Amino acid sequence: MPNPDLSTDGDAPTAAAPPPLPPPPLTLPRPALFLDMDGVLAPLAETPDAVVPDPRRTAVLRAVADRLHGRVAIISGRTLAEIDRIAEASTASASGVHGLERRRADGSIHRADPAPEVRAAVAEFESFARSRPGIIVEDKAVSAGLHYRGAPDEGADALRLAGRLADETGLSLQAGNLVVELKTPGSNKGTALQAFMRESPFAGAVPVMLGDDLTDEDGFKAAEALGGFGVLVGPPRDTAARHGLPDVDAVLAWLNAVEESE
Numbered sequence: 372m373p374n375p376d377l378s379t380d381g382d383a384p385t386a387a388a389p390p391p392l393p394p395p396p397l398t399l400p401r402p403a404l405f406l407d408m409d410g411v412l413a414p415l416a417e418t419p420d421a422v423v424p425d426p427r428r429t430a431v432l433r434a435v436a437d438r439l440h441g442r443v444a445i446i447s448g449r450t451l452a453e454i455d456r457i458a459e460a461s462t463a464s465a466s467g468v469h470g471l472e473r474r475r476a477d478g479s480i481h482r483a484d485p486a487p488e489v490r491a492a493v494a495e496f497e498s499f500a501r502s503r504p505g506i507i508v509e510d511k512a513v514s515a516g517l518h519y520r521g522a523p524d525e526g527a528d529a530l531r532l533a534g535r536l537a538d539e540t541g542l543s544l545q546a547g548n549l550v551v552e553l554k555t556p557g558s559n560k561g562t563a564l565q566a567f568m569r570e571s572p573f574a575g576a577v578p579v580m581l582g583d584d585l586t587d588e589d590g591f592k593a594a595e596a597l598g599g600f601g602v603l604v605g606p607p608r609d610t611a612a613r614h615g616l617p618d619v620d621a622v623l624a625w626l627n628a629v630e631e632s633e
């Protein structure tokens with residue numbers, strides 16, 4: 372998204388840093404909360420497995436879901452199994468792998484059929500990782516992830532490999548935080564939010580999406596289009612979100628305050 376804010380410093384025009392966003396309000400008419408996991412509910416860690424349950428997070432998720440009559444869903448790039456491991460199954464509603472998996476409030480689960488090309492992508496990623504210590508392959512069945520947080524110097528090659536495979540296979544390329552994924556096409560966090568909003572207990576509520584990553588922008592736009600808004604977690608940047616919170620601690624404190632004020 373282009374940043375229209377340009378200032379000049381000497382001869383060269385430079386992009387001005389986007390201003391900080393105001394914090395989200397604590398009281399809203401019938402809010403529905405859509406929460407990203409990594410970087411929003413859980414601090415980033417060196418590897419995906421290093422993110423573990425936190426009693427404070429689990430308690431506030433259970434309390435706010437109870438107070439909002441179930442209108443809370445986690446929408447993550449992780450699988451549903453991973454969401455439940457980390458959040459200790461504290462929300463009935465959840466969507467995994469960028470909308471490709473979705474568990475409704477009644478417990479029923481929809482999973483996209485994995486594109487067959489994902490198996491080839493996993494194999495190519497594993498072959499890439501074999502000779503590169505620190506690279507991790509994440510097999511999510513409907514998507515293949517190549518993590519380079521443990522070997523950032525390999526990032527350019529990882530992105531090049533994923534780009535080539537996306538062209539060859541038709542899988543969707545999704546860049547994330549020191550990770551690149553090849554996904555079964557068809558879903559994103561915005562489509563997941565829209566699907567929840569068509570169903571009980573979310574229908575008719577004001578959607579609020581909290582996220583930190585570029586993958587969350589689809590969720591911010593979907594929330595805005597349905598009368599709500601996005602909340603960017605982390606430093607200001609160009610975003611479709613209208614509100615901001617600085618970090619995971621601020622998110623948990625805000626959820627606590629929403630729970631107490633509702």
Ligand SMILES: O=P(O)(O)OC[C@H]1O[C@H](O[C@H]2O[C@H](CO)[C@@H](O)[C@H](O)[C@H]2O)[C@H](O)[C@@H](O)[C@@H]1O
Nearest residue numbers: 408409415416417418419447448449520548550
């Ligand atoms: O949509 P999210 O809930 O933010 O999930 C995005 C990805 O999160 C995980 O990877 C990221 O977090 C790891 C742990 O902090 C970190 O080591 C990694 O570098 C990050 O990219 C997860 O492993 C992915 O499957 C998610 O897509």
